[in-house]
Amino acid sequence: MSFIEVVGTKIDTRHYINGQRVSSEQTFTNTSPIDGSFLGEIARGGANEANAAVAAAKAAFPGWWKLGPKGRGALLHKLADLVEANIETLAQLETLDNGSLLRSHRRGVMPRVAMNIRFFADYAMNELHHDDLETRGHTNKISWDPSGVAAIITPWNAPLMLATWRIGPALAAGDTVVLKPAEWTPLSASFFADLTKQAGIPDGVFNVIQGYGREVGSALVSNPNVARIAFTGSVPTAKTIAKAAAENLIPCSFELGGKSPLIVFEDSDLELAAELAVEQYDNAGQVCLSGTRILVHESIVDEFSAKFKERASKIVQGDPRDEATQIGPQIHQVHFDRVKGFVDRAKAEGANVVMGGEPNAELGGLYFRPTLVVDPTPGSEIVTAEIFGPVLNVQTFSTDEQAVQMANDTEFGLAAVVVTGSRERADRVTAELVAGTIWVNCFFVRDLRAPFGGSKKSGIGREGGVWSFDFYADVKNTVFSPNGWKE
Numbered sequence: 001m002s003f004i005e006v007v008g009t010k011i012d013t014r015h016y017i018n019g020q021r022v023s024s025e026q027t028f029t030n031t032s033p034i035d036g037s038f039l040g041e042i043a044r045g046g047a048n049e050a051n052a053a054v055a056a057a058k059a060a061f062p063g064w065w066k067l068g069p070k071g072r073g074a075l076l077h078k079l080a081d082l083v084e085a086n087i088e089t090l091a092q093l094e095t096l097d098n099g100s101l102l103r104s105h106r107r108g109v110m111p112r113v114a115m116n117i118r119f120f121a122d123y124a125m126n127e128l129h130h131d132d133l134e135t136r137g138h139t140n141k142i143s144w145d146p147s148g149v150a151a152i153i154t155p156w157n158a159p160l161m162l163a164t165w166r167i168g169p170a171l172a173a174g175d176t177v178v179l180k181p182a183e184w185t186p187l188s189a190s191f192f193a194d195l196t197k198q199a200g201i202p203d204g205v206f207n208v209i210q211g212y213g214r215e216v217g218s219a220l221v222s223n224p225n226v227a228r229i230a231f232t233g234s235v236p237t238a239k240t241i242a243k244a245a246a247e248n249l250i251p252c253s254f255e256l257g258g259k260s261p262l263i264v265f266e267d268s269d270l271e272l273a274a275e276l277a278v279e280q281y282d283n284a285g286q287v288c289l290s291g292t293r294i295l296v297h298e299s300i301v302d303e304f305s306a307k308f309k310e311r312a313s314k315i316v317q318g319d320p321r322d323e324a325t326q327i328g329p330q331i332h333q334v335h336f337d338r339v340k341g342f343v344d345r346a347k348a349e350g351a352n353v354v355m356g357g358e359p360n361a362e363l364g365g366l367y368f369r370p371t372l373v374v375d376p377t378p379g380s381e382i383v384t385a386e387i388f389g390p391v392l393n394v395q396t397f398s399t400d401e402q403a404v405q406m407a408n409d410t411e412f413g414l415a416a417v418v419v420t421g422s423r424e425r426a427d428r429v430t431a432e433l434v435a436g437t438i439w440v441n442c443f444f445v446r447d448l449r450a451p452f453g454g455s456k457k458s459g460i461g462r463e464g465g466v467w468s469f470d471f472y473a474d475v476k477n478t479v480f481s482p483n484g485w486k487e
């Protein structure tokens with residue numbers, strides 16, 4: 001069967017290669033994290049499908065390049081219009097497939113998906129410009145040419161948002177795309193492929209291959225006709241991809257994990273601090289940016305903890321389709337067991353688990369209670385490892401220097417949150433923090449013009465604004481001599 005009906009919509013379970021639906025001999029099973037229900041059997045691709053998709057993208061590349069930013073922009077705006085017209089379907093689909101909140105998909109995530117496409121289409125049309133440089137009468141003309149086939153590999157925690165954050169700039173830059181969505185959340189990418197067809201994006205310009213990372217994903221990143229690899233996922237997988245990419249010297253843009261600090265200084269607005277800290281449970285903790293290490297000045301830790309617990313105890317966990325629900329399930333049994341394993345080991349080592357610490361028995365299934373560990377053993381995995389579940393820890397500090405030292409004492413460097421009432425302190429402390437994005441007295445405010453990415457093991461490269469185009473494009477300098485002209 002090549003279709004499944006989900007939320008009243010037909011979703012194709014096959015790959016999308018060269019504008020056609022293509023099946024594979026094998027399939028894999030897709031279930032919903034909400035209640036474990038069976039959603040469908042999805043085509044399970046391998047090297048043949050990966051190679052066919054790259055060949056199609058390569059063949060479509062010259063035509064897509066020739067359209068130029070305006071021609072591509074017109075089609076990409078049509079695509080963004082179609083995303084907007086289908087927000088309800090996309091939101092329902094994504095919630096069923098990955099268990100994130102329906103209301104945030106409706107109001108935040110899917111509008112942002114459209115924006116990911118619109119913004120970069122406009123940027124390519126209007127903003128990609130560098131003044132000519134004069135060198136002893138010679139003129140350097142700088143241009144952003146497309147680079148070829150972009151392989152985009154995405155995770156399951158925000159499937160279409162994270163995919164289009166790469167697809168948008170890649171297509172706008174003039175690259176053609178092969179997307180490999182995560183095997184736990186394949187549905188929105190397939191529906192999105194239908195929208196690209198309806199928008200009139202030429203066959204081969206955008207392709208989707210479904211399947212496991214170690215099968216179809218590894219074949220994709222090993223293909224010598226790929227020009228760029230954009231990957232969002234875990235550090236171990238990034239290392240495997242980097243090795244494959246090295247064979248063909250393919251540039252990579254990696255957005256990886258985090259173990260970000262949230263620092264609460266003694267001069268903070270403690271209501272705000274508690275509110276921001278509780279937000280770190282969003283998406284059931286399955287957010288790479290989460291500030292999971294809460295560092296609090298020792299003089300206010302009791303007051304902060306009381307306010308935090310008061311708010312956290314009111315978190316409504318349940319079916320992500322209910323308006324009132326604030327956090328839903330973990331994505332998959334394998335991941336649930338992993339999160340539970342971290343907490344169980346911490347408990348066995350005597351960690352002070354003051355909230356949660358166990359599955360939600362009333363809900364059953366993949367629902368894990370929001371958990372707080374106080375004063376974890378320094379260096380223990382609850383402090384160092386990315387758990388990617390609703391598990392936060394609180395540690396105290398006594399000086400600003402110590403706060404910065406603790407915040408930076410991690411192999412990651414994706415984000416940091418600083419809560420303080422002092423602008424002087426904010427400037428001083430943020431200057432010393434190592435992270436791609438720092439939020440002061442706020443969280444998750446994103447501007448697509450701004451750079452985004454991770455320091456240290458949290459990634460390689462930055463995207464957003466011109467940084468996206470520096471990656472997806474092949475930036476070219478043409479030098480014109482003042483001599484030799486006949487007209």
Ligand code: ADP
Nearest residue numbers: 154155181182212213214217218233234237240
């Ligand atoms: P997570 O821990 O988020 O599941 P992964 O890094 O394993 O992270 O997965 C992120 C994406 O990378 C998924 O789409 C997955 O299928 C893909 N992937 C996993 N292994 C490989 C691999 N060896 N080569 C290419 N892609 C892979």
